[in-house]
């Protein structure tokens with residue numbers, strides 16, 4: 001049997017998690033489709049400081065960034081970057097490749113709301129909400145709330 005304090009700590013961390021689930025994942029673009037939440041690579045030992053989305057362009061829009069805006073930035077003009085990623089609520093990263101060492105993590109880890117639209121997730125601390133060009137984009141909106149429900153169910157199993 002687990003000590004009481006451990007159980008309380010588990011309950012609290014799960015509760016915090018569930019609370020952060022009010023963010024939706026924007027997936028309503030005609031050109032880009034959501035791929036998942038990816039770990040930034042710059043601090044990883046084997047990355048040589050290279051970013052997960054490297055070699056393209058970066059734009060920071062404090063107070064204004066939205067997923068839509070980032071997809072516009074990455075898909076505008078002569079170069080349509082294959083990948084677009086949002087990080088730290090206000091950063092937009094465009095690149096032709098996504099580093100192979102960038103690991104896909106749980107959607108919940110992209111837990112920062114876009115500064116320009118608090119309804120949607122714009123990555124997290126060293127986490128990227130990644131989008132890729134797709135013929136079949138515009139899949140509609142998915143919400144992370146269902147994941148929150150999964151955690152709650154998991155809690156009951158534990």
Ligand SMILES: *[C@@H]1O[C@H](CO)[C@@H](O)[C@H](O)[C@H]1NC(C)=O
Nearest residue numbers: 039040041042043044103126
């Ligand atoms: C995510 O990146 C950090 C470094 O920023 C690293 O320590 C960690 O192991 C990575 N996690 C995964 C799942 O790749």
